[in-house]
Amino acid sequence: MPALRAEVRQVSKKMGRAQALQQVNAVFDAGKVHGIIGPNGAGKTTLIRVLAGLLHPDEGSVVYDEAGKLLSAADVKRVTGYFPQEPSLYPDLTCREHLEFFRDLYDLPQAPFERRAEELLYATGMAPFQGRPAGKLSGGMYKKLGLMCVLLNRPKLLLLDEPTVGVDPVSRQELWDLVYGFAGEEMTVIVSTSYMDEAGRCSQVHVLSGGRMLASGMPQDVMNHFGVTDFAEIFLKNE
């Protein structure tokens, strides 16, 4: 089953008094790992939430298609996995209980669930910690659990809002490896990050600053476009 393609068209969004997004255009091609990069306050979370259908654009629209076939908002929700930046798991529920809760929310049959859970637990190395409550996990393990929950359903579009914030360098590497491990033909991944060194890991980057999309493309092309050797320089230049 092919991954989703998302296209953001002229999207503007005000959050309170702040203009969080201003006429943003972006194309998120299917099956790739996209990075939305920008400093804090650039509008990354707002854009991810708009993509997840949790915020509605004041102007503009987002369209999703699966191999050329347009999808409704309800259909998109069924095949989208989203893990927010803020802690959003239940501290008193164990890893296993989280997986079972999401199994029911996604209405997964037991046998495929068991196979998928085993696959995810193996890939994340979380199998020994199934009985541990989410509130007692380390930063990296917490994010891995969140990732497992949203990957259970084999989403065609995976949205991760700053998944590596508050995570040690080794776990950051592991998380990126996981994302690449699961991305591919069947899943488009959109990750937001304010760590500029992570931009190079993406197959496509979308540079967001002050609510405006400055550029999109392959990392090297974007750096060439701005005449810089490091993504941080783009924002320093633009300040």
Add this chain to the structure above:
Amino acid sequence: MKFSWRRARSVAYKEYKHILRDPFTLAVTLILPMIFVGMFGFVIDLDYKHMRVAVRDNDQTSVSRRFLQEMASSGYFNLTPVHSPAEADRELEQNGSPALLIIKRGFGRNIRAANPENPGQIQLLADGTDNVQASIMGTYLQGVVQKANAVFAKDNPDLSGGAESGARTGEQIRSRFLFNPELNSRWFIVPALSTIIIGFLAIVLTALTVAKEWENGSMELLLSTPVRPSEIVLGKLVPYFVLTFLDVLVVFVLAVYVFRIPFLGSFPFYMLACWVYITGALALGLVISVVTRQQQAAIQFAFAVGLLPSFIFSGFIFPIENMPAFFQYFTALFPQRWFLLISRTVFLSDAAPVTLAAAFGAIGLFATAMILLAVHKFKTDVEP
């Protein structure tokens, strides 16, 4: 997407685990009603008994002593004899007697003479700062006078001669109070108190649940899944329904076995009414939670909506019939008013449930409206 029982059940199961793993909430929910109903049930007693009264008997005859004996045996008064005006003052001002009874000189002689022009006289001076006690004391004293008259008439046939009598017994009104023959205020209070406490607790319990998910950030993750508002609302209602229903049973046992309040009505009907009533209260809590999205604001709302009006507009403290017309209609909005009527009626009388159809309909309507409102107000996005 269709309503999914599986998703609703998974939300309920998750909520049930939260409850079990939070011993504080569990303890508060199960113990608080016991403490409140137990404590208030014992403390709130509207029956005045053993009121301290200073007595100055200026007559000192067997008749006056007989009268005082009747007064003391009524159980309403504790009599303290005083022998001088100074002692009477001291009793009133320093020893806290709220009243002074003076039996005038010639009381016994006049009663024996049975002269209607010149009856035996007593005077009651009561402390008007506590107007309720003062008026109750006056009423009780009239009762004692009436009874004493009957006793004197028995002893002295001349007194029973109607108009010629010095102490007229008159036509006696014999009142018999149905359903609560002793007019025991505890019988009246405990069924009502449990209504209010359980209703309030139900509102507070659910008022926190959705707001907590918003504050913890879990709502954002939940809303990104296919789960629907109706599934979340149902999933949140069920575990708290079970918990609150346990409270209903605890309070029922307390009322019947500790306070010895008779339960004469239909038990199945009462249970059904309890289910509907607590569902409405839980759903109201959810509406508060869904709208405020913050625990602190939710708890303040829950107190404002759940506690004050339920004391004032339910008829628990102030009789609804005495309210201005507008407020009489206004009270109809509060399910506590209707459930209180059901609760008091089924406890103390064996009225057929059909006589409570309107009250039952009102709590049913409220519960339905609140569930629909909670689902309707439930946001499926994170817009501020």
